Amino acid sequence: MRPSVLVVGEAVHGQLSGPSREALNVARSLAGSEGRVTGLLIGHGLAAASAEMATLGTDRVRVVEDAALTSATCSTLAAIVRAEVEGAQVSVVLLTGSVRYRELAGRLAARWDASVATGATELSPTEGGGLRVARPVFGGRATEELDLGGPRCVVALRPHAFPPASTTAPAAPVERRASPPFPTGNAPAPKVSALESTEVTGGPSLGDATIVVSGGRGLRAPENFRLVEELAASLGAAVGASRAVTDAGWRPGSYQVGQTGRSVAPQLYVAVGISGAIQHVVGMVSSRVIVAINSDAQAPIFRVADYGIVGDLFAIVPALTKEIRKVRGLS
Ligand SMILES: Cc1cc2nc3c(=O)[nH]c(=O)nc-3n(C[C@H](O)[C@H](O)[C@H](O)COP(=O)(O)OP(=O)(O)OC[C@H]3O[C@@H](n4cnc5c(N)ncnc54)[C@H](O)[C@@H]3O)c2cc1C
Structure with a gap:
């Protein structure tokens, strides 16, 4: 029997995130035509995201919306998701692989008494009602296979490891759910007084982008980092950096790619003046x-690069940006 799957999606600036679309695709292939796919969105300003979710292979969409949820803790989110899965006959919960939702995966599994895995790049149902999950380990040098016991499984997917869901018609019904008071369990709830985003505004976010251009210490000075940003803008890419750059304060820590930064898996990654230390490469x-x-x-x-350009970035990057802008018809 195919599982019924709940996808907890994420909205970025009001729009459904790319990894949420990927999770909906995985949910539909797991559920087949027998199982049910429920999309769930929690937060504020979710009209556009929920309308899109309803057209991406879901059987129904539920929205828990409240301005106070913008700064909700993972504990609150876990309590809300737990309340949604209860009584919905869901056996699999899929999450995107954002930092917040990886934390949510563990919290939800503990509350729901479910098996849990993060970073999944392959998923298939097993005979016993569980899931077989594969995920890369040791910086992608090996693949780990896990058998998650049923009947309840929570899995956070690796971003960009799956294609996005295709649009289907007619749109599924969207149901608005009652929200507060938010249950938080017995533990004293930490209070979030402010959330500050240091993401680059105007371009795609690092975790979501299909192209990432990252710069390293080879740029020599913070003012030269604009070369990376201009190349990224010409490609419609997100901007990343090595730790040498973020440690030097040239760009905020949210730009950092690597072991102690963000893990990204875009279609195209351009490393400019980055040596390729293992701690960067794993990300x-x-x-x-x-x-x-x-x-x-x-x-x-160059050991991990598919294409390498050996030369001075101060000559290569502006020429590349100019050429890309010309080809793409940008003024
Ligand atoms: C516990 C731990 C965790 C870490 N986590 C991370 C992490 O998450 N992310 C991360 O990035 N690092 C991390 N590091 C740091 C990592 O080991 C490296 O020090 C760092 O990645 C180096 O950054 P870089 O490649 O920009 O600088 P460098 O190693 O100094 O490399 C600069 C490169 O620029 C090239 N270059 C110089 N001039 C030019 C030019 N004109 N044109 C073209 N190329 C040029 C050089 O040939 C060189 O290869 C971590 C280290 C530790 C110990």
């Missing part, structure tokens, strides 16, 4: 195509 090695620009032909980044 980007799952990218589909990697392009490296570095003046040192022996730089370790």
